């Protein structure tokens with residue numbers, strides 16, 4: 001996991017929004033290889049093992065890398081992130097597009113519950129349970145596959161998106177509150193954030209704590 005993602009991470013337990021404290025055991029450049037992320041509010045701990053941040057236990061299904069250039073161009077257009085420096089979150093099967101998507105989209109990738117397929121250079125990986133562990137307005141765009149597109153997951157994505165940030169999800173799901181539909185076809189809808197979610201982030205200017 002990339003060190004600069006620490007700014008965006010929050011404890012996924014439903015309580016007051018809180019940064020996570022990182023105890024770094026092994027880092028290579030900007031990549032955290034072995035670390036523990038701890039929540040100062042509820043004392044939950046989340047390990048980073050072999051570079052992957054684990055917010056949940058359990059196996060992640062293996063995905064085949066995308067090799068269809070047209071499909072990846074389509075996803076790049078749906079995400080609409082351009083040269084954003086905020087991360088794009090690719091959940092489940094979308095994460096398998098990472099290597100090819102990186103040739104079209106400069107924004108950093110964060111792969112959630114994706115295994116097997118190669119990731120873009122500098123991408124981060126994490127394993128989550130039912131929601132994304134990010135603060136308000138920390139993400140540029142999110143794509144959620146059919147295997148993960150629950151109401152709770154989509155709401156957590158909508159909350160974490162910056163104003164104008166886009167969410168791509170299966171067409172059978174409901175667009176979360178605070179988002180406006182931009183496009184829809186047989187498989188997916190694309191919506192953008194119209195209102196800023198409420199959160200405590202604006203009251204909390206201190207930097208995340210980090211212990212080497």
Ligand SMILES: [Zn+2]
Pocket residue numbers: 011012013015018039040041042043044
């Ligand atoms: Zn917590």
